[in-house]
Amino acid sequence: xxxxxxxxxxxxxxxxxxxxxxxxxxxxxxxxxxxxxxxxxxxxxxxxxxxxxxxxxxxxxxxxxxxxxxxxxxxxxxxxxxxxxxxxxxxxxxxxxxxxxxxxxxxxxxxxxxxxxxxxxxxxxxxxxxxxxxxxxxxxxxxxxxxxxxxxxxxxxxxxxxxxxxxxxxxxxxxxxxxxxxxxxxxxxxxxxxxxxxxxxxxxxxxxxxxxxxxxxxxxxxxxxxxxxxxxxxxxxxxxxxxxxxxxxxxxxxxxxxxxxxxxxxxxxxxxxxxxxxxxxxxxxxxxxxxxxxxxxxxxxxxxxxxxxxxxxxxxxxxxxxxxxxxxxxxxxxxxxxx
Amino acid sequence: xxxxxxxxxxxxxxxxxxxxxxxxxxxxxxxxxxxxxxxxxxxxxxxxxxxxxxxxxxxxxxxxxxxxxxxxxxxxxxxxxxxxxxxxxxxxxxxxxxxxxxxxxxxxxxxxxxxxxxxxxxxxxxxxxxxxxxxxxxxxxxxxxxxxxxxxxxxxxxxxxxxxxxxxxxxxxxxxxxxxxxxxxxxxxxxxxxxxxxxxxxxxxxxxxxxxxxxxxxxxxxxxxxxxxxxxxxxxxxxxxxxxxxxxxxxxxxxxxxxxxxxxxxxxxxxxxxxxxxxxxxxxxxxxxxxxxxxxxxxxxxxxxxxxxxxxxxxxxxxxxxxxxxxxxxxxxxxxxxx
DNA sequence: CTGTTAGCGCATTCAG
DNA sequence: CTGAATGCGCTAACAG
Numbered sequence: 001x002x003x004x005x006x007x008x009x010x011x012x013x014x015x016x017x018x019x020x021x022x023x024x025x026x027x028x029x030x031x032x033x034x035x036x037x038x039x040x041x042x043x044x045x046x047x048x049x050x051x052x053x054x055x056x057x058x059x060x061x062x063x064x065x066x067x068x069x070x071x072x073x074x075x076x077x078x079x080x081x082x083x084x085x086x087x088x089x090x091x092x093x094x095x096x097x098x099x100x101x102x103x104x105x106x107x108x109x110x111x112x113x114x115x116x117x118x119x120x121x122x123x124x125x126x127x128x129x130x131x132x133x134x135x136x137x138x139x140x141x142x143x144x145x146x147x148x149x150x151x152x153x154x155x156x157x158x159x160x161x162x163x164x165x166x167x168x169x170x171x172x173x174x175x176x177x178x179x180x181x182x183x184x185x186x187x188x189x190x191x192x193x194x195x196x197x198x199x200x201x202x203x204x205x206x207x208x209x210x211x212x213x214x215x216x217x218x219x220x221x222x223x224x225x226x227x228x229x230x231x232x233x234x235x236x237x238x239x240x241x242x243x244x245x246x247x248x249x250x251x252x253x254x255x256x257x258x259x260x261x262x263x264x265x266x267x268x269x270x271x272x273x274x275x276x277x278x279x280x281x282x283x284x285x286x287x288x289x290x291x292x293x294x295x296x297x298x299x300x301x302x303x304x305x306x307x308x309x310x311x312x313x314x315x316x317x318x319x320x321x322x323x324x325x326x327x328x329x330x331x332x333x334x335x336x337x338x339x
Numbered sequence: 340x341x342x343x344x345x346x347x348x349x350x351x352x353x354x355x356x357x358x359x360x361x362x363x364x365x366x367x368x369x370x371x372x373x374x375x376x377x378x379x380x381x382x383x384x385x386x387x388x389x390x391x392x393x394x395x396x397x398x399x400x401x402x403x404x405x406x407x408x409x410x411x412x413x414x415x416x417x418x419x420x421x422x423x424x425x426x427x428x429x430x431x432x433x434x435x436x437x438x439x440x441x442x443x444x445x446x447x448x449x450x451x452x453x454x455x456x457x458x459x460x461x462x463x464x465x466x467x468x469x470x471x472x473x474x475x476x477x478x479x480x481x482x483x484x485x486x487x488x489x490x491x492x493x494x495x496x497x498x499x500x501x502x503x504x505x506x507x508x509x510x511x512x513x514x515x516x517x518x519x520x521x522x523x524x525x526x527x528x529x530x531x532x533x534x535x536x537x538x539x540x541x542x543x544x545x546x547x548x549x550x551x552x553x554x555x556x557x558x559x560x561x562x563x564x565x566x567x568x569x570x571x572x573x574x575x576x577x578x579x580x581x582x583x584x585x586x587x588x589x590x591x592x593x594x595x596x597x598x599x600x601x602x603x604x605x606x607x608x609x610x611x612x613x614x615x616x617x618x619x620x621x622x623x624x625x626x627x628x629x630x631x632x633x634x635x636x637x638x639x640x641x642x643x644x645x646x647x648x649x650x651x652x653x654x655x656x657x658x659x660x661x662x663x664x665x666x667x668x669x670x671x672x673x674x675x676x677x678x
Numbered sequence: 679c680t681g682t683t684a685g686c687g688c689a690t691t692c693a694g
Numbered sequence: 695c696t697g698a699a700t701g702c703g704c705t706a707a708c709a710g
Binding site: 003004005015016018019020023025026047048050051052053054055056057 | 702703704705706
Binding site: 046064224 | 340383385386387388389390392393398400403405407412413414416417420421424425428433434435436437438449452453454455562563589591592593595596619620622623624625627
């Protein structure tokens with residue numbers, strides 16, 4: 001592998017000039033610059049990442065933190081990963097995977113103290129995420145996908161639940177639905193203050209009120225049985241419901257099953273709209289579910305862009321909210337005529 | 340951050356002694372060794388990854404290559420990623436994500452020439468994967484998850500399709516099924532020589548023959564419509580089939596739908612067994628699908644272990660095959676009595 | 679605009 | 695068994 005020395009010799013200049021030509025840290029005459037680049041080309045030279053990092057004290061490597069605890073990693077998280085990697089690459093950065101127990105300070109400290117990364121992106125951020133304190137102590141810059149309860153002034157990107165639920169409800173109301181249910185995560189998860197569950201429901205209620213419709217709420221455990229139970233409860237209490245907004249992927253099979261057992265067809269009798277799910281999941285059903293797809297690409301990308309910006313002294317705002325986008329498939333239709 | 344120098348001073352020795360104590364490259368007396376480790380502890384010292392890499396010419400960083408082209412990345416691939424990261428961590432390595440177009444030699448060359456990684460793990464390996472030639476040219480050690488058509492003598496781990504299909508067929512035959520269908524990927528994918536499709540079918544045929552049962556084969560496009568079409572064809576040609584082995588996740592919803600439209604219930608009339616799918620997918624259905632789950636954890640883990648072994652001059656064998664494991668859920672049952 | 683030089687933090691020769 | 699001295703490849707002062 002050619003080194004900067006070889007390039008310098010071939011171009012007839014000193015290594016520092018080559019260095020400056022590469023980094024643009026200092027003006028270099030058009031002429032020598034050309035000679036240098038020619039030489040680099042000829043030799044197929046690439047700056048040695050490690051050497052550059054050691055000297056400049058900037059590794060151009062970012063860590064992507066995720067926790068095996070919550071191994072509920074799904075398609076959405078996969079997209080975060082791949083999109084973050086792409087975004088990093090475009091900015092000339094690399095992404096390393098750090099899987100750490102969420103509360104294992106020692107582990108995070110250990111990884112961070114190796115000086116391998118310039119900053120970190122946090123996935124699966126919890127309402128009260130201990131990792132944040134650790135990183136702040138370590139003075140390691142970071143950006144989050146998701147939000148903490150308190151977390152102000154921190155770099156983050158998250159789903160705009162208000163806007164998302166508003167769009168969801170509007171879609172249904174536009175189809176003539178007036179009695180709409182919101183199928184949330186489980187009661188326990190909601191009570192624990194899990195952000196999406198809380199913000200999702202709040203957004204739903206606000207949207208319902210604004211639209212002058214009637215809203216019902218149900219909680220469901222994240223599995224088919226949970227979905228079925230929830231439908232049982234819902235149909236018992238409010239048999240007049242005509243549409244269900246679901247924010248609980250894993251419960252969906254049970255919902256559909258329970259509906260069909262009651263001879264309710266989708267979307268003729270009941271419209272179904274899945275919020276914050278991924279297209280792949282929506283297409284697993286027949287009919288395919290109309291859904292509000294998570295802007296996972298944008299979230300993954302923005303989080304690294306914010307981080308990189310601050311690392312390069314172009315402080316980013318942070319706190320951005322991105323709404324999910326409505327994709328109409330086959331599970332929503334006009335409200336049935338009231339009997 | 341404390342450096343090796345600080346440790347040396349505090350321990351009253353030279354940095355070289357500290358270095359040797361850490362790496363075990365040279366005998367160090369028990370006494371000084373203890374003093375040194377004490378000093379490291381006190382200072383919370385961690386070797387600086389970059390400096391160590393530069394001096395030793397080994398970065399202890401591995402690349403995980405995947406191609407956006409095939410963005411068919413699913414839950415299984417997600418597991419490869421997380422498990423590979425875990426395995427790397429246990430071995431003291433880091434994992435960086437490299438997303439490269441599969442045929443973009445320049446891109447791979449560019450990344451590799453930075454000297455950032457010691458080796459690479461390839462995901463989504465194709466029958467005739469161009470990346471392999473690139474990496475060989477670059478002399479970058481690598482291990483693959485999957486196999487190439489020719490690829491002998493290369494480090495790889497893959498699903499043992501022979502064993503997997505054999506187990507699948509045995510399970511069904513054990514339940515009394517004698518006429519079993521294999522729902523493959525699409526004809527085009529099969530003809531293109533896609534490994535899993537080819538090896539899966541071969542394994543199925545062999546197993547059927549060994550079991551003295553009757554096998555049918557169908558191809559399906561990877562979407563619900565494809566699955567439905569395939570069932571139409573199958574039931575038309577062989578209405579006596581009692582079990583279907585499916586190796587096409589995305590087609591499953593269509594299969595189930597088509598079955599129910601023909602008033603065939605699962606598993607009373609027809610048993611369904613999904614091969615090489617992930618538990619999460621199997622549980623998306625009602626009843627949950629009996630399946631042969633991909634040993635994704637093992638594959639992800641083994642691939643990095645093999646790679647690390649060869650990097651550390653403990654050449655691994657490679658070419659290992661791991662079978663999927665049968666998980667009985669609700670979609671398989673005793674064969675119906677012949678009419 | 680360009681050259682000279684001193685490190686970055688560590689591994690590893692060579693001496694002792 | 696330990697210490698002193700080089701250099702990995704590059705950046706960034708400091709001098710012209």
